[in-house]
Amino acid sequence: MKKYCFGVDVGGTTVKMGLFSTEGELFDKWEIKTRTENGGEAVLPDIVDAIFGKMEERGIRKEDVEGVGVGVPAPVNEQGIIKDSANIGWGYKEVKREIEELLGGIRAEIGNDANVAALGEMWLGAGKGCSDMIMVTLGTGVGGGVITHGKVIVGANGAGGEIGHLCVNSEETERCGCGKKGCLEQYASATGIARLAGKYLEHYDGQTLLSSKSISAKTVFDAVKEGDKVAVEIAEKFGRYLGCALANLAVITDPAVIVIGGGVSKAGPVLLPFIEKPFRESAFFANQDTKFVLATLGNDAGICGAARLIIE
Amino acid sequence: MKKYCFGVDVGGTTVKMGLFSTEGELFDKWEIKTRTENGGEAVLPDIVDAIFGKMEERGIRKEDVEGVGVGVPAPVNEQGIIKDSANIGWGYKEVKREIEELLGGIRAEIGNDANVAALGEMWLGAGKGCSDMIMVTLGTGVGGGVITHGKVIVGANGAGGEIGHLCVNSEETERCGCGKKGCLEQYASATGIARLAGKYLEHYDGQTLLSSKSISAKTVFDAVKEGDKVAVEIAEKFGRYLGCALANLAVITDPAVIVIGGGVSKAGPVLLPFIEKPFRESAFFANQDTKFVLATLGNDAGICGAARLIIE
Numbered sequence: 341m342k343k344y345c346f347g348v349d350v351g352g353t354t355v356k357m358g359l360f361s362t363e364g365e366l367f368d369k370w371e372i373k374t375r376t377e378n379g380g381e382a383v384l385p386d387i388v389d390a391i392f393g394k395m396e397e398r399g400i401r402k403e404d405v406e407g408v409g410v411g412v413p414a415p416v417n418e419q420g421i422i423k424d425s426a427n428i429g430w431g432y433k434e435v436k437r438e439i440e441e442l443l444g445g446i447r448a449e450i451g452n453d454a455n456v457a458a459l460g461e462m463w464l465g466a467g468k469g470c471s472d473m474i475m476v477t478l479g480t481g482v483g484g485g486v487i488t489h490g491k492v493i494v495g496a497n498g499a500g501g502e503i504g505h506l507c508v509n510s511e512e513t514e515r516c517g518c519g520k521k522g523c524l525e526q527y528a529s530a531t532g533i534a535r536l537a538g539k540y541l542e543h544y545d546g547q548t549l550l551s552s553k554s555i556s557a558k559t560v561f562d563a564v565k566e567g568d569k570v571a572v573e574i575a576e577k578f579g580r581y582l583g584c585a586l587a588n589l590a591v592i593t594d595p596a597v598i599v600i601g602g603g604v605s606k607a608g609p610v611l612l613p614f615i616e617k618p619f620r621e622s623a624f625f626a627n628q629d630t631k632f633v634l635a636t637l638g639n640d641a642g643i644c645g646a647a648r649l650i651i652e
Numbered sequence: 653m654k655k656y657c658f659g660v661d662v663g664g665t666t667v668k669m670g671l672f673s674t675e676g677e678l679f680d681k682w683e684i685k686t687r688t689e690n691g692g693e694a695v696l697p698d699i700v701d702a703i704f705g706k707m708e709e710r711g712i713r714k715e716d717v718e719g720v721g722v723g724v725p726a727p728v729n730e731q732g733i734i735k736d737s738a739n740i741g742w743g744y745k746e747v748k749r750e751i752e753e754l755l756g757g758i759r760a761e762i763g764n765d766a767n768v769a770a771l772g773e774m775w776l777g778a779g780k781g782c783s784d785m786i787m788v789t790l791g792t793g794v795g796g797g798v799i800t801h802g803k804v805i806v807g808a809n810g811a812g813g814e815i816g817h818l819c820v821n822s823e824e825t826e827r828c829g830c831g832k833k834g835c836l837e838q839y840a841s842a843t844g845i846a847r848l849a850g851k852y853l854e855h856y857d858g859q860t861l862l863s864s865k866s867i868s869a870k871t872v873f874d875a876v877k878e879g880d881k882v883a884v885e886i887a888e889k890f891g892r893y894l895g896c897a898l899a900n901l902a903v904i905t906d907p908a909v910i911v912i913g914g915g916v917s918k919a920g921p922v923l924l925p926f927i928e929k930p931f932r933e934s935a936f937f938a939n940q941d942t943k944f945v946l947a948t949l950g951n952d953a954g955i956c957g958a959a960r961l962i963i964e
Contacts, residue, residue, distance in 0.1 A: 493801075591817050592798055592904065
C-alpha cells in the first residue's frame with residue numbers, strides 16, 4: 341500500500357511543499373524559491389529535486405508515493421495543461437506531462453490554486469467531511485472553489501469556480517480587471533471593500549473612526565468591532581453583494597457549507613453575520629440550512645488540497 | 653458482462669419506460685399509468701412488474717441487467733431518498749431502498765427528473781460527448797440540470813441545479829411560486845414569457861400580430877417568425893434575462909455546451925440568438941466559446957438519462 345503523497349502550492353515568489361500520509365497527516369512542510377526567470381524553466385525541476393531530496397532524507401521509496409499534487413496560479417484543464425501563467429513566467433505548458441517525466445514513474449495531478457485551496461479545506465479544514473461545499477477566498481481579488489460530489493468544478497476550459505466574476509450589479513459604471521462591469525470582486529475583495537469605503541467617505545463628513553487616508557478592508561472591520569456606524573454600513577453593503585451572490589450560487593450547487601477564507605477573513609467571526617443575513621433573506625427554501633464557517637487552514641490550504649488531488 | 657439497463661421516468665400521469673443496452677442503444681420503450689391513489693403505494697410495484705414482464709418477454713435474465721435508473725419529479729438526495737413528491741402522492745420515501753427490495757438483487761439509482769433529462773441529453777442527445785454541460789428546460793417552469801465531470805450536480809439536499817430560481821431581477825414586485833421575487837422562472841418559462849407579453853400589451857395599442865386574448869410563448873415565437881416587432885421585443889427581454897443568468901452560471905461551471913429544451917424550445921432555432929447574444933455580451937472571457945444547441949431527445953430525454961444513472 342502506498343503511504344505518502346506530496347502537496348505543492350506554486351506561487352509567484354515561493355513554492356510551498358508538504359509531505360502527507362494518504363490519510364491526511366502532514367509530516368513535513370517547507371518552502372523553496374520560485375525561479376521565474378527564463379520562462380520559469382527551472383520551476384518544475386526545482387520542485388522535483390526538492391521532492392527527491394525529501395524522499396532521500398526520510399528513506400521513502402518511489403513505490404511508497406501515491407503521487408504529487410500541484411496547485412498553480414492559472415486555469416488548468418483536465419489534462420493538466422495551462423495556457424498562460426504570467427506570474428510564474430509560463431506560457432502554454434503541459435504541466436502534468438512535464439512533471440511526470442521528471443518524476444520518472446510517480447503520478448502527478450495539477451489543479452488551479454484557488455480550487456485546490458477549496459479542496460484542502462474540504463479534506464482537512466473547515467469543510468471536513470462535506471462533499472458539497474463552496475469556498476470563497478476574499479483577498480486582493482475574489483477567488484474560490486466549488487465542490488460537488490467531492491470534486492472541484494473544473495469546467496471545459498479549466499475556468500470553473502470563478503466566483504469573483506459573477507455579475508452582481510448591472511448598473512456598475514467602473515470596469516473590473518477582467519473587462520466586465522459589476523463583478524463580485526469589485527465589491528467583496530479587500531480592494532473592493534476599500535473602494536466601497538472610499539466612495540462612502542467621499543460624500544460623508546460626519547463622525548467615524550475611518551479616515552480616507554488609511555482605508556483598507558482591515559481598517560473597516562477593525563472599526564466595525566469598535567461599533568463604528570459608518571463601518572457597519574460599508575460592511576453591510578459588502579455583505580449584501582456577497583450574500584446574494586452566494587444565495588444564487590447555492591441554487592445551483594446546494595452546498596452543505598460555505599467556507600470564507602482569504603486575507604479579509606482574518607477579521608474573524610464578526611464577518612460572518614454580514615454575509616449570512618442577506619444570504620438567508622434571498623436564498624431558495626431548500627438552501628436555508630447552508631452553514632457559514634471561516635477557513636481554518638490558512639496558508640496550508642494550498643499544500644493540503646494539492647495533496648488531496650492525488651486521492652480521489 | 654451485463655448488457656442491459658432500464659430507464660424509468662415517473663410523471664404524474666404516466667410512467668415512461670425504456671430498455672437500453674449499456675452502450676446506449678434503445679431497444680424498446682413503453683408507458684404505464686401512474687397510479688397515485690393511496691399515497692402512490694402502487695407506483696414502484698407497478699414499475700417493477702413492468703420491468704419483470706419485459707425481461708420475461710425478451711428472455712433477459714437478472715444477471716444480464718446492470719440496473720434500473722429512475723427519474724422522479726422531486727429533489728432526491730445521494731441516498732435515493734425524497735422528502736415529498738406531491739404529484740405522485742408520495743411523502744417521505746426511500747425510493748432506492750424500496751425499489752431495490754422489489755427488484756430482488758438488481759441495483760437501482762434514483763435522480764431528479766429535470767437533472768436526469770440533462771444526463772440523457774449528455775449521453776445520447778445534444779450534449780453527446782460533453783462532460784461539462786448545462787441543460788435548461790423551458791416549460792411551465794424553468795428547470796434543468798448542471799453537469800460537471802460527467803455527473804449531474806445533486807447537492808447536499810438534492811436541490812442542485814434549480815436554475816429557475818436564480819434571482820435575475822431584484823426590483824421585481826410579484827412573487828414566484830417558490831416565494832422569492834425575481835426568479836428566472838418568472839421571465840423565461842412559458843408562463844413567464846406570456847406574462848412579459850401581457851405586461852407589454854397592457855401599455856401598447858400599436859400594430860402587432862399578438863392579441864392579449866390568446867397570448868402564449870408559442871404565439872409570441874410564431875409572431876417573431878413573422879417578423880412582428882412587438883414579439884421580437886418581448887423575445888429580446890426574455891433572452892436578456894435567460895442569457896445573463898446563463899452567463900453567470902457559466903462563470904461557475906464553465907460548460908462546453910448549453911442545451912435548451914422543454915416546450916418553449918419547440919419554437920426551434922429562431923430561439924437561440926435571443927439567448928446567445930446577451931450571453932456573449934455579459935459572459936466572462938473564458939466562457940465565450942460556449943456553444944448553444946437545442947435539445948434533441950424530446951420526451952425520451954427522461955428515460956435515456958435515467959438509464960444513464962446506472963452507468964458511471
